[in-house]
Amino acid sequence: MDEHEPIELAKGVYWVGVVDWNLRDFHGYETPKGGTYNAYLIVDEKITLIDTVKAPFFSDMARRISRIVDPSKIDYIICNHVEMDHSGSIPDIMEMAPNAKLFASSKGEKGLAEYYREKGYDKWDLTVVKTGTELSLGERTLMFIEATMLHWPDSMQTYLKDNAILFSNDAFGQHIASSKRFDDEIDDLITDAGIYYANILMPFGSQILKYVERLNELNVNPKMIAPSHGVIWRSNIQEIITAYGHWASGHNMQKVLVIYDSMWGSTEIMASEIVEGVMRSGVEVSMRHLRKNDWSLTMKELMDASVIAIGSPTMNNDMFFTISGFLTYMRGLRPKNKKFFLFGSYGWGGGAVKGMDKELEIGKFDIAMESMEVKFLPYEEDKKVCQDIGYKLGEIAKANANY
Numbered sequence: 001m002d003e004h005e006p007i008e009l010a011k012g013v014y015w016v017g018v019v020d021w022n023l024r025d026f027h028g029y030e031t032p033k034g035g036t037y038n039a040y041l042i043v044d045e046k047i048t049l050i051d052t053v054k055a056p057f058f059s060d061m062a063r064r065i066s067r068i069v070d071p072s073k074i075d076y077i078i079c080n081h082v083e084m085d086h087s088g089s090i091p092d093i094m095e096m097a098p099n100a101k102l103f104a105s106s107k108g109e110k111g112l113a114e115y116y117r118e119k120g121y122d123k124w125d126l127t128v129v130k131t132g133t134e135l136s137l138g139e140r141t142l143m144f145i146e147a148t149m150l151h152w153p154d155s156m157q158t159y160l161k162d163n164a165i166l167f168s169n170d171a172f173g174q175h176i177a178s179s180k181r182f183d184d185e186i187d188d189l190i191t192d193a194g195i196y197y198a199n200i201l202m203p204f205g206s207q208i209l210k211y212v213e214r215l216n217e218l219n220v221n222p223k224m225i226a227p228s229h230g231v232i233w234r235s236n237i238q239e240i241i242t243a244y245g246h247w248a249s250g251h252n253m254q255k256v257l258v259i260y261d262s263m264w265g266s267t268e269i270m271a272s273e274i275v276e277g278v279m280r281s282g283v284e285v286s287m288r289h290l291r292k293n294d295w296s297l298t299m300k301e302l303m304d305a306s307v308i309a310i311g312s313p314t315m316n317n318d319m320f321f322t323i324s325g326f327l328t329y330m331r332g333l334r335p336k337n338k339k340f341f342l343f344g345s346y347g348w349g350g351g352a353v354k355g356m357d358k359e360l361e362i363g364k365f366d367i368a369m370e371s372m373e374v375k376f377l378p379y380e381e382d383k384k385v386c387q388d389i390g391y392k393l394g395e396i397a398k399a400n401a402n403y
């Protein structure tokens, strides 16, 4: 197949996005599998483009559209989200199709004005739409659904009623680059969707639960969910909606996650002994050195785990810098219902555990049990204590799990 071939989702409805094979860092979120920016084209009496792609990929998208229609013939452009991975090509496509009408949420309009005031915004014919607003394309009708804080204030979704296709923008996305376009063609997609959820949507659980209710009220029962990243859900729709419900309500599995850093190996020895103890309790455990593991994948493990042990050596009176970075990231993502344990090695005055403790307090996180510190090197008796702690953390994980 030609690399710029569009993919037909339903009669007259096409994927016209791009695959970013070498994407490894999406605004700081590690993407080892790459990613896609999905745009969609509906050919009806009005030719409609739903979202665009990151600006450097504009010509790829335009070539794909050209296989179906002349891009200058586009009548409507829906901007579901102003973030640049989706709105970035609007100035270019508006230059090609200057008479096209743009549609965005009210916050979307303000965002477009901010981003593109020097790129043609003043000339654009823009209409603000709300939840329930309908737009006839001729044979078919679109309905808009505001999805505030999924994941920006302007976020919106578009529902093609006649085909029951929900263009969900960033919700239900996954960062994977693939020549496949549908969920049933990819193994273990729920894990990729979970990594995406943990890093992008985790802070917004309560909004997601309300949003799922709103879909029911609006009688939106999609047969297809076409997000702005990754593949399209056509076979496992109930599974992904159910998974969002679980993640949004703060699910906790019987799992302990041990994250740490270490300069000379002492904190690492403590981490390994804790892991041994957890294994003795029969609970699943995972150990992640923060300079050797992708934080985005670690954050998915953190979302699943019910107990998190964090270890840091003291460096210059404070916690190690990867730990403080990770704690800042985690605090913003607001994981729910987790229990924490802190440990680490120090040489003289210490400070790592104190620093981590302060961070957890700011984030209002729960401490599972008293922290443990070792001066320089952990010896046999310290290792035994770490193992016992691990075992207890396993028991706490069993009690705290809800899934």
Ligand SMILES: Cc1cc2nc3c(=O)[nH]c(=O)nc-3n(C[C@H](O)[C@H](O)[C@H](O)COP(=O)(O)O)c2cc1C
Pocket: 261, 262, 263, 264, 265, 266, 267, 268, 312, 313, 314, 315, 316, 317, 318, 345, 346, 347, 348, 349, 350, 351, 375, 376, 377
């Ligand atoms: C660059 C550097 C700075 C350090 N600063 C401190 C400090 O301010 N206070 C302290 O108690 N120990 C300090 N230490 C000592 C370490 O905390 C100690 O060696 C500890 O056992 C390291 O644990 P690790 O083997 O897990 O890296 C420092 C060590 C290094 C290498």
Ligand SMILES: [Fe+2]
Pocket: 081, 083, 151, 152, 170
């Ligand atoms: Fe976004």
Ligand SMILES: [Fe+2]
Pocket: 083, 085, 086, 170, 228, 229
């Ligand atoms: Fe996005």
